[in-house]
Amino acid sequence: MSPIVQVEHLGKQYNAPNGPMAVKDVSFEIQKGEIFSLLGPNGAGKTTTISMLSCLLQPTSGTILIDGHSVTKEPKQVKQVIGVVPQDIALYPTMTAQENLLFWGKMYGLSGKHLQDRISKVLTIADLADRANDKVETFSGGMKRRINIAVGLLHDPKVVYFDEPTVGIDPQSRRRILDSIKQLNTHGISVLYTTHYMEEAQELSHKIGIIDHGELIAVGSQEQLTQLVGQHDLVQFEIDPTAANLDATLSALKVINDVDQVTSSPEENLITVQTRNTNAILPQLISQMTETGTPIKSLTIKAPNLESVFLHLTGRALRD
């Protein structure tokens, strides 16, 4: 299987030569028919990377080939084979869904019956055929997201980039979007998906690239990535928000034998402990938290997953 996307040593420096490096030496491949997720926290460089792959930003270094075409030398050919679903709702709200699709279809060079057929098809995919003649401004957030996706599919692209398409929408709409991406993939469309939701990356992806501070720190299937962590579980405590001495609790947990990492997320009232010997140290963890005045509201033990991988590789929780 030949790659539809080839990225080699990609770099982007804003305001060169002294500006910050938003993307540093990133390399990965997406095979035809594959769903590849770029997983990382906000500000990790996901959108910058996708912008360079969409011919919207000029790379500072490295090469990108899409279906064999260079994004810098053959942008027009590249744009014919990619579909872009931006993070923002990039639509005209006072136009109807049908009018928006008609306009964007023409921008992709479609016309006539072929365009009408494609509009009908993507409206069906978006499950919005019955709202085609309603103005987009009357749609819910989830419906807008789905039309936003439909626009990216109009010209039947070989690879579609989804830039955090589920941000800020309700669980039902998120489920529809994830299902429609999987459905697309069954038709052979390759997908580049960026997200900071570990669960989405796990559910969708054939391959995952973990990106942080502009660097791709690990690439592989979910199984390959979790192997990096070994048999480390994540023990997650939901704590009382009134906990008096969180710092003392964290310090006390870190010195317990077999504890590898301890992180906290005060906004979510979570303390996460990474350990390879959960059963043995669990009583100590609970007693230390009690002694340091941090009441426990609930406790979750997670087998190694992408969050463990991120914690293992960066020393930080994915949501930090």
Add this chain to the structure above:
Amino acid sequence: MKALTIAWKDTLIRFRDINALLLMILAPLVISGIMGAAFGNQSATPTISDIPLIVVNQDQGVLGQRFIEALNAGELADLLEPTIMTDAEAAKDLVETGEVRAVVLIPSDFSASLETTQTNDAGQQPAKIMVYTDPAARITPTIVRSVVTEIANVFSNTAIASEITVAQIVEQLGGNNPALANLEPALNQSLPSLTAAQPSAQVQARVISSTSANLDPIAFFAPSMAIFFLMFTMFDGTRSLLVEQINGTMSRLKSTPTGIGQILIGKLLGTFLTGSAQFVCLVVSSSLIFGLDWGDSIAGLALMLVAFVAAATGLGSVITAFSRDLPQANLLGSMITLLFGFLGGNFFMIENFPQWLQILSKLTVNRWGLDGFSDLTVRGLGIQDVFLEAGVLLGIALVCFTLAAWRLPRRFAR
């Protein structure tokens, strides 16, 4: 083709926006109506006096001098401020530079013609008093022409002249013109005193550049407000480039196989189309609601429309191209719209401005637009008479689009 699609999309969006329609169509009509009604009330409006004009007397006899005395008689002396010159060409130059409103040229055969006509020589050509007027001014040249015409009539026929009433003159000038508030007492006093002393003779007074005068205030304010609010539309249209950038649709457009040149041309063309449609709506509406006559020259109106909308679009594109961000473009656009509106004479008669301000006003597209549209509507001139104004506006458009073509692709390409 994609540029046309973008242009049509923008026009559609604009004309679906109720708030935009209020600003584009309703506001100029309402304000024109209010201003027209307000300035139609003479007692509440300012008056005109001391209109500067030059009289060149080439007459070999004595009647030329009498004519000059008539211009200075009674309260006409307050209305007119004639200066005597001998060099006709130099006098015309002063009109062209806008330093005086009009030149009255009394021909060398003025007295002879009157005397010959008095002896009933049928072969004698009537004397022609020439009046050269500043094409940039609208009210005062009309007053000068009317006064000169009426005095010439007095010279030509005492019997007729003795029946001249001020009402006739005022009627000629358009009864509702606020600028004529002090003309009536001036002529009432001056004309009767002339009639007794003049010989009875046939004189044809011919006025150069004379046209039918239509000085309904609506005829001034409707084009003025159309121009003023058109500027808002033009600036808003070009600013939509920045709005698309903020909303993410610009990035999406650029991610399609559509060149940045096509995108920018489409956006500017959309602004142009919107402005043109707005102006056509205003012309039709003001004709239907106020019965305003936009002149006989459809071609002239079309030329001025294209030229003005192009110039305003060009100006808007330059503001967008060189503004740091949308708030700055909004601020600059509003400032320029208001400044040009006031300076360009959209709210006040330009001839009431001091001389230096009148010259300064020619830096605005509003002034050139107003002059052109006034030529067509107030003076009823044809397309050939607005070539200068249209040419200047198209020149401004060319310069602006050149600057924008240099800057905009750099700004929006990456």
